[in-house]
Amino acid sequence: MPSAAVVGTGLIGTSIALALRGRGVTPYLLDRNPEAARTAAGLGAGVVGAPRTPVDLAVLAVPPQHVAATLHEYQLLGLADDFTDVASVKARPQEEAAELGCDLTRFVGGHPMAGREQSGPLAAQGDLFHGKPWVLTPHAGSLPRTLGRARELAELCGAVPVVMGHAEHDRAVALTSHTPHLVASLLATRLLHGDDTQLRLAGQGLRDATRIAGGDAELWTEIIAANAPAVAEVLAEFALDLHEVVDALRDLGAGPPERHRAGRAHLTTALARGVQGRARIPARAAGGLRLSGVAAGS
Amino acid sequence: MPSAAVVGTGLIGTSIALALRGRGVTPYLLDRNPEAARTAAGLGAGVVGAPRTPVDLAVLAVPPQHVAATLHEYQLLGLADDFTDVASVKARPQEEAAELGCDLTRFVGGHPMAGREQSGPLAAQGDLFHGKPWVLTPHAGSLPRTLGRARELAELCGAVPVVMGHAEHDRAVALTSHTPHLVASLLATRLLHGDDTQLRLAGQGLRDATRIAGGDAELWTEIIAANAPAVAEVLAEFALDLHEVVDALRDLGAGPPERHRAGRAHLTTALARGVQGRARIPARAAGGLRLSGVAAGS
Numbered sequence: 001m002p003s004a005a006v007v008g009t010g011l012i013g014t015s016i017a018l019a020l021r022g023r024g025v026t027p028y029l030l031d032r033n034p035e036a037a038r039t040a041a042g043l044g045a046g047v048v049g050a051p052r053t054p055v056d057l058a059v060l061a062v063p064p065q066h067v068a069a070t071l072h073e074y075q076l077l078g079l080a081d082d083f084t085d086v087a088s089v090k091a092r093p094q095e096e097a098a099e100l101g102c103d104l105t106r107f108v109g110g111h112p113m114a115g116r117e118q119s120g121p122l123a124a125q126g127d128l129f130h131g132k133p134w135v136l137t138p139h140a141g142s143l144p145r146t147l148g149r150a151r152e153l154a155e156l157c158g159a160v161p162v163v164m165g166h167a168e169h170d171r172a173v174a175l176t177s178h179t180p181h182l183v184a185s186l187l188a189t190r191l192l193h194g195d196d197t198q199l200r201l202a203g204q205g206l207r208d209a210t211r212i213a214g215g216d217a218e219l220w221t222e223i224i225a226a227n228a229p230a231v232a233e234v235l236a237e238f239a240l241d242l243h244e245v246v247d248a249l250r251d252l253g254a255g256p257p258e259r260h261r262a263g264r265a266h267l268t269t270a271l272a273r274g275v276q277g278r279a280r281i282p283a284r285a286a287g288g289l290r291l292s293g294v295a296a297g298s
Numbered sequence: 299m300p301s302a303a304v305v306g307t308g309l310i311g312t313s314i315a316l317a318l319r320g321r322g323v324t325p326y327l328l329d330r331n332p333e334a335a336r337t338a339a340g341l342g343a344g345v346v347g348a349p350r351t352p353v354d355l356a357v358l359a360v361p362p363q364h365v366a367a368t369l370h371e372y373q374l375l376g377l378a379d380d381f382t383d384v385a386s387v388k389a390r391p392q393e394e395a396a397e398l399g400c401d402l403t404r405f406v407g408g409h410p411m412a413g414r415e416q417s418g419p420l421a422a423q424g425d426l427f428h429g430k431p432w433v434l435t436p437h438a439g440s441l442p443r444t445l446g447r448a449r450e451l452a453e454l455c456g457a458v459p460v461v462m463g464h465a466e467h468d469r470a471v472a473l474t475s476h477t478p479h480l481v482a483s484l485l486a487t488r489l490l491h492g493d494d495t496q497l498r499l500a501g502q503g504l505r506d507a508t509r510i511a512g513g514d515a516e517l518w519t520e521i522i523a524a525n526a527p528a529v530a531e532v533l534a535e536f537a538l539d540l541h542e543v544v545d546a547l548r549d550l551g552a553g554p555p556e557r558h559r560a561g562r563a564h565l566t567t568a569l570a571r572g573v574q575g576r577a578r579i580p581a582r583a584a585g586g587l588r589l590s591g592v593a594a595g596s
Contacts, residue, residue, distance in 0.1 A: 113501050133499055162498060172496035180485055180507045185572025186539050187481050190473060190532055192575045198470035200460060201431055202579045203411050205510040209478045212503040213576045217569035224569075225550050225562055232547035234488055239540050241484050246537060249530035252523050264523055271515035271522075274483025277490045278511045281500045 003055035004153070005030060005079055007070060009040035011119045011128075012086050012112065013061030017045035018126035019157040028055060030079075040121040054078050057149045059110075060085040063219060064226045068096035075103055082143070084110040084150040088173060089226040090137045090166035108150040109137040109166060111173070112159055117214055127158065131284065134159035137166040174230035181212050181220060182235060188213035245270050301353035302451070303328065303377055305368060307338035309414060309421045310384050311359030315343035316424035317455040326353060328377075338419040352376050355447045357408075358383040361517065362524045366394035373401055380441070382408040382448040386471060387524040388435045388464035406448040407435040407464060409471070410457055415512055425456065429582070432457035435464040472528035479510050479518060480533060486511035543568050 004020055005028040006013045017027045017040060027046040031037040037048045058080035060070050064087035071083055083106060087093055090109045098104060114132040116123055134154035138147045147163075154161040164172070188210040191199060224231055244266065251263030302318055303326040304311045315325045315338060325344035329335040335346045356378035358368050362385035369381055381404060385391055388407045396402060412430040414421055432452035436445045445461075452459040462470070486508040489497060522529055542564065549561030 113499050115501075115503075132501070135499065162495075164495060168495070169499075172492070172499045175488060175492045175496055176499045176504050177501065179488065180504050182543060182568070183481060183485050184503075184507050185569050185575075186536055186543065187478055188572040188575035189539060189568070190477065190536055190575065191578045192571060193535070194470070194473045194578070197460075197462060197466070198473055199578055199580060201411050201433065201467075201470045201474045203413075203430070203475065205482075206474050206478050207579060208506040208509050209482050210572075210576050210579070211506050213572035215569075215573075217566055217573055220569050221562065221566040224547070224565060228547040228561075229551035232544055232551060235540065235544050235547065237491070238484055238488055239537065239544060241487055242533065242537050242540065245480060245484065246530055246533050249522070249526040249533065253527035253530060263526075264519060267522060268515055268519045270480070270487070271483050271511075271513075271518050273490060274486040274508075274511035275513075275515055277483075277486035277488065278508050280489045280492070280497055281505060281508070282497060 003051065003057075004028070005051060005055045005058040006040075006046065006061055007031070007058060007074060007079075008061035009036045009045070009121050010061060011116060011121070011123045012114075013059065014040040014043065014045050014121040014124035015114075015126060015128040016059055016061065016086070016112075016153070016157055018043065018124055019129060020153075021045060022126050023156045025156065027059075036121055040124070043121060043124065045121070045124070050077070050079060055080045057082045057084065057153060059083075059153065060087075063087070063222050064089050064093055065222050067093035068100050068102065071097050071102050071107060072100040075106075081106065082146040082149045083107045084136075084146075084153065086110055086112055087226075088177070088223045090135075090169045092226040094137075094139070094166055104139065105141050105143050106146050108142050108146050109169075110150050110154065111135040111137075111169065112154070112157065113177075114159075117211075119216060119219070129154070130158040132159050133162045135169050136161055136163050137169050138163065139166070170227050171230050174227055174234050178224050178227055178231045179234040179238065181215065182224065182231065183238065184210050184213040241270070301349065301355075302326070303349065303353045303356040304338075304344065304359055305329070305356060305372060305377075306359035307334045307343070307419050308359060309417045309419070310410065310412075310426075311357065312338040312341065312343050312419040312422035313412075313424060313426040314357055314359065314384070314410075314451070314455055316341065316422055317427060318451075319343060320424050321454045323454065325357075334419055338422070341419060341422065343419070343422070348375070348377060353378045355380045355382065355451060357381075357451065358385075361385070361520050362387050362391055363520050365391035366398050366400065369395050369400050369405060370398040373404075379404065380444040380447050381405045382434075382444075382451065384408055384410055385524075386475070386521045388433075388467045390524040392435075392437070392464055402437065403439050403441050404444050406440050406444050407467075408448050408452065409433040409435075409467065410452070410455065412457075415509075417514060417517070427452075428456040430457050431460045433467050433470075434459055434461050435467050436461065437464070468525050469528050472525055472532050476522050476525055476529045477532040477536065479513065480522065480529065481536065482508050482511040539568070
């Protein structure tokens with residue numbers, strides 16, 4: 001890929017720019033906040049400002065609610081031949097882009113499955129995407145060239161491209177990312193009702209189970225709001241299981257012997273299903289394996 | 299502490315024995331399964347078998363449902379002057395011990411807040427308790443000498459003794475350990491309903507949020523069953539918050555504009571409360587600080 005631009009030099013945009021620089025591409029860096037773009041450039045992520053002629057690919061690394069307007073603006077300005085984004089939801093931004101009259105033939109949505117608790121260009125890491133899945137959501141009208149460039153971007157960043165439909169993507173992240181985030185938030189909320197002595201007993205388990213709840217509330221509102229129906233569906237199923245467990249615990253605590261036995265059996269089944277579900281998370285491939293796979297594909 | 303015995307040479311018992319050996323105490327090791335005691339001794343954790351005269355302190359490192367019967371048995375046999383345990387729940391075993399007619403003046407319950415996903419003596423680590431809280435739950439009738447020896451045990455293991463009532467302990471771990479475990483299990487259970495493509499998108503957040511769900515289902519049934527009323531209470535409050543979030547997401551997905559706005563505001567508030575709750579988990583003290591504090595106290 002001879003030329004690229006990154007619009008939005010926060011954590012993800014700057015990390016992409018740093019990864020491109022490491023592969024010999026010097027991206028143009030744009031941000032509504034010029035200071036953020038200068039900071040990214042100062043880190044060696046590229047050069048500040050717009051190119052004189054359109055680049056091959058522009059990466060829109062802006063929050064999900066700004067993707068459509070940003071695409072519309074930079075297609076009108078002729079920033080790039082092709083466009084992709086990195087937003088955590090894919091259906092809604094594309095619908096909004098269609099409503100604004102964007103040229104969707106030259107846009108393929110993307111979502112690198114990587115992040116950090118920190119945000120901003122100073123938290124960026126050129127290896128943030130190494131070995132991580134990078135979802136691409138082409139549609140029936142996408143140009144093969146556009147998809148090819150988005151795929152090449154993912155590969156240059158060391159990620160593993162995964163092509164799926166945008167609705168399929170949004171259901172998947174409702175399950176693997178958005179519901180876990182809300183569950184962790186609700187669990188962490190319980191700690192507001194504990195006293196300091198109780199909280200002294202916090203161990204690594206609680207720290208891990210609530211880590212993602214520390215993420216920025218405004219950003220996560222945008223992400224989850226843009227995928228609300230799919231998240232509500234998974235969370236409602238979670239709530240059904242939860243009620244059965246609460247009932248089982250009440251039987252265990254005070255029920256007659258046969259209810260007590262049934263409650264205990266239900267609790268064991270619920271915990272065993274958790275063990276099974278946990279085991280479904282794929283083991284990570286070894287670093288070398290990922291990188292050679294990427295090198296072969298790029 | 300001149301002499302000690304450890305009954306139950308699993309992960310926790312063997313880790314305690316290794317820690318004592320590192321401080322110059324050679325514990326007697328007993329286990330219903332002689333092979334486990336021999337394995338622990340082979341790791342350098344102490345000597346297999348019962349002492350000829352009572353030791354100062356015996357540590358009952360057996361599952362919560364066996365604490366009372368084990369205490370009763372070894373008090374009759376005269377294994378030790380004083381006894382403590384390491385079970386994750388404290389009220390129920392003590393009630394059961396009272397029913398069996400144990401001498402509770404010479405028993406002080408204990409709970410070191412440390413563990414690993416693995417179990418058995420081969421997973422033991424002499425530094426497992428370094429800097430971790432170690433709860434002690436004396437009651438009105440406990441001898442000061444018994445409490446002193448239990449406290450000395452915690453300090454010899456490098457832990458930080460925390461004295462509280464047994465009901466207070468059980469409410470605290472319902473909040474900081476048992477509810478998080480069940481929530482992680484129910485979250486992991488959702489993954490049984492995802493397909494392989496969806497699960498490929500699993501990131502570090504999901505891995506962390508569900509890590510504790512991998513724990514042994516039988517052991518956790520015993521732990522949570524012995525604390526069922528306190529866990530049910532926290533989990534029921536979690537369920538109330540959850541329902542409000544599900545309603546907010548449904549309003550966000552399909553509600554009229556004013557419901558949509560209210561749903562969005564509710565979502566932001568829920569996420570912000572999660573950030574606040576997460577921030578209540580105390581930062582860990584630096585290792586050096588912990589160890590010097592322990593050295594001063596022991």
